[in-house]
Each structure stands twice: as C-alpha cells, then as structure tokens.
Amino acid sequence: MGVKFIRIGRLDEFNPPFTRKEIAETIARLIEKHGDGFVNKKTPEQIIKDPARYFLVLLIEFDDGAFKFLPLGCFAVNIVKQPCALLKSVVIRREYRGMGLGKKIIEIATKYALSQKPCIEAYVKPNNQRMLHILTKLGYKIAERNKKHIKLVMHKNTLIEEIMKHLQKLKI
Numbered sequence: 001m002g003v004k005f006i007r008i009g010r011l012d013e014f015n016p017p018f019t020r021k022e023i024a025e026t027i028a029r030l031i032e033k034h035g036d037g038f039v040n041k042k043t044p045e046q047i048i049k050d051p052a053r054y055f056l057v058l059l060i061e062f063d064d065g066a067f068k069f070l071p072l073g074c075f076a077v078n079i080v081k082q083p084c085a086l087l088k089s090v091v092i093r094r095e096y097r098g099m100g101l102g103k104k105i106i107e108i109a110t111k112y113a114l115s116q117k118p119c120i121e122a123y124v125k126p127n128n129q130r131m132l133h134i135l136t137k138l139g140y141k142i143a144e145r146n147k148k149h150i151k152l153v154m155h156k157n158t159l160i161e162e163i164m165k166h167l168q169k170l171k172i
C-alpha cells in the first residue's frame with residue numbers, strides 16, 4: 001500500500017523536482033479548470049510576476065517505488081498591499097471539495113497573512129455562498145457589499161479572540 005501526504009509550498013519550494021515555471025503552469029491550469037469563474041484566469045507569467053505569493057497544495061503518493069503527484073488546490077496572499085494583506089485565487093480541485101481542505105488552506109493563508117500584516121481582506125462574488133460561509137465561519141467580517149462583490153476583513157485581534165475562544169472550550 002502506498003503512502004500519501006499533502007505538501008503546501010510556494011513556487012520555488014517544490015524545486016527539485018519541479019521548477020518555478022512548472023509550478024506556475026500547474027497553478028494556472030488549476031485556476032482555469034477548477035476556478036468555476038469565481039477566480040480570474042492567470043497565465044504562468046502573470047503568476048510569476050504578481051507581487052502576491054502563490055501557494056500550491058500538492059498530493060504526493062509514493063507507491064511501488066515511484067512518486068505520483070496530484071495538484072489539489074492553490075491560493076495566493078498579497079502582503080505588499082496596504083494596509084491589509086489580500087487573499088485571492090483560492091481553488092480546490094472539484095473532486096476534493098467538501099472535505100474541509102478549502103477551510104484549512106484559508107486558515108493557513110490567514111495565519112500567514114496576519115503574521116505579516118495587521119489585517120487581511122478577501123473579495124467574494126455575492127453568489128459564492130460556499131466561500132462566504134467558510135470566511136465568516138473563520139471569523140472574517142463583512143466590510144462592504146455591492147452588486148459585484150462582498151469585501152470581508154479579518155483583523156489580527158479577531159484571530160487571537162478566535163484562538164482564545166477555542167482554548168477556553170478545550171479548558172486549557
């Protein structure tokens with residue numbers, strides 16, 4: 001029986017065996033095939049040049065002495081933007097949705113962003129109920145709403161409050 005594990009890393013963190021360009025191409029394909037029109041398509045060149053940091057979620061399987069790789073999802077965080085970081089390009093491969101992966105990667109992205117900036121924001125289309133559900137469940141608050149998008153924001157303090165609530169429940 002093979003061993004499976006998930007690795008999350010930035011463009012150059014899979015080298016070897018993959019080059020930065022190959023990872024950017026993989027992310028561009030994921031967005032195109034699985035972004036459901038909620039995520040703007042990107043070329044690999046745009047991904048490489050973008051000031052946002054793109055992350056790939058890769059399922060790695062080792063079986064019969066060989067490695068197999070399956071891209072499960074991606075996300076990007078722009079920490080250059082002021083004053084808040086920006087979460088974007090969150091995608092989970094269609095067959096792997098509904099297993100908690102989307103929530104997990106958004107949690108990772110949020111913690112990363114809030115270690116660098118005082119707040120993080122995300123823009124979601126009003127009909128993207130799944131994304132809105134995940135963000136509000138994680139503690140993001142609606143800051144603005146118009147016909148095109150809903151802007152949600154999470155502040156560093158909110159994250160600390162959420163962690164404290166969780167610890168209190170565990171009675172630690």
Ligand SMILES: CC(C)(COP(=O)(O)OP(=O)(O)OC[C@H]1O[C@@H](n2cnc3c(N)ncnc32)[C@H](O)[C@@H]1OP(=O)(O)O)[C@@H](O)C(=O)NCCC(=O)NCCS
Pocket residue numbers: 034035036038039089090091092093096097098099100101102103104123124125128129130131133134137
């Ligand atoms: C948004 C996305 C990343 C979520 O990934 P996922 O792995 O399916 O998400 P999870 O399994 O972690 O969580 C799904 C949650 O949404 C809830 N959900 C599912 N469908 C829903 C709906 N139609 N309305 C409200 N909530 C919904 C689930 O019940 C679950 O919540 P729970 O943990 O409270 O039970 C994925 O659907 C995706 O890639 N969509 C296309 C691209 C996209 O929309 N990106 C965001 C652009 S802003």
